[in-house]
């Protein structure tokens with residue numbers, strides 16, 4: 001059996017701020033599914049603003065690290081970065097030669113690092129010659145324009161055509177494929193080109209991103225290509241994929257908020273679910289705000305202290321029953337769209353429970369009007385209609401995630417408000433609306449709400465930023481409707497404190 005992942009080794013310097021060097025290489029390997037390993041050539045005290053100091057361990061220690069890896073692990077791919085001194089370059093060259101002599105031939109990508117993005121040197125002048133020797137041992141070398149100039153021992157190219165000409169001579173002379181990086185040219189695009197030893201040129205175009213998050217782009221790109229190459233057909237395939245990933249990583253870099261200089265790229269930008277905050281954590285503030293505003297409404301205050309006239313409570317319950325029939329349809333739609341059996345069953349049970357509640361409320365109303373001849377009241381109010389229409393619109397046009405976000409506030413706002421009212425109301429046995437408060441403030445409803453939140457988080461996990469934003473919008477609108485729903489009933493002044501007899505059947509059971 002072949003191993004499940006490409007085993008990739010970075011031989012490079014460090015960046016304690018994690019944007020360049022070994023640290024960037026390991027992230028880049030992981031971002032492309034490789035198993036990452038690292039041998040340190042130099043310890044660099046640097047950050048996004050510049051290099052402060054470089055410590056190069058003894059060459060013997062570098063050799064010991066390299067041997068520790070190759071004595072034990074089959075290396076499929078090697079990325080070589082900062083070499084610092086001629087001695088370091090010679091050690092790496094000698095190790096590669098020993099690997100080849102032993103019949104091992106990992107893919108070798110050489111990033112001829114000479115200067116950091118900040119402009120600081122990372123390579124001795126004398127080491128430049130030693131790096132030229134290494135080019136011939138690599139399968140791919142990835143110079144930027146200044147590095148290419150050093151490798152061909154000529155002045156820096158001023159145009160893309162001059163750069164291609166230098167790259168062609170380097171490839172022919174060394175027998176190594178060159179990935180020429182145009183990042184330093186300026187202009188609206190950031191073109192790169194693969195130049196083969198036979199002179200064949202494959203250009204890999206990419207949009208230039210207006211961003212200062214370019215610290216370690218060269219490291220990250222060469223590591224990505226090293227991770228991809230053993231699992232792809234050729235250099236063009238590996239480079240195109242890596243470039244596309246890097247362009248996204250540069251664009252997402254600013255949001256990391258790392259450092260005040262040239263910031264790092266976001267290596268994991270293409271895995272939005274990874275490490276991102278759960279959806280419910282993202283919207284918890286919105287829901288808390290809706291609960292705050294609801295609890296201060298005249299209707300809710302009067303409900304909590306029991307001063308609400310019973311006809312006002314009945315009006316609320318009537319609207320709630322009308323709402324629940326619509327809400328049940330939307331829960332059924334969530335069940336229909338659900339990605340797995342558990343969520344399918346959860347929302348189907350929710351729909352059935354709502355219809356049970358609605359039926360009970362309806363029967364109580366019929367019984368009451370038969371008994372005392374009271375009016376049954378009109379149909380759905382504009383406020384109720386607006387809420388139900390919002391839910392039905394999401395159900396008709398939205399994704400499963402959208403529908404789950406839309407139905408969530410009905411659970412969440414009620415559960416949190418119920419818990420507060422319950423705490424505020426004290427002993428419910430003597431409370432005129434004790435049934436209602438007890439139902440929404442109880443642990444069972446809190447558990448259902450926690451499950452609904454978990455389903456929303458699961459739905460949000462695999463979404464990109466736009467999908468998440470849609471969920472947030474839909475939930476925010478539902479929260480507004482929740483508040484408006486409570487606010488539609490004004491506790492009219494009046495003596496009508498509910499009698500216990502009137503209220504026996506008025507509660508809303510779960």
Ligand SMILES: Nc1ncnc2c1ncn2[C@@H]1O[C@H](COP(=O)(O)OP(=O)(O)OP(=O)(O)O)[C@@H](O)[C@H]1O
Nearest residue numbers: 117144181183184190208209214215216217218219
């Ligand atoms: N602003 C940008 N937008 C898009 N791609 C960019 C941008 N800047 C650099 N790149 C790409 O990043 C890769 C590395 O670019 P560059 O030529 O700057 O290498 P480098 O100088 O070795 O990088 P570094 O020293 O920062 O590690 C190239 O593929 C280049 O096209």
Ligand SMILES: Cc1ncc(CO)c(N)n1
Nearest residue numbers: 013014020021082116216
């Ligand atoms: C260790 C190291 N390698 C490469 C670069 C180039 O960005 C850097 N800044 N640091």
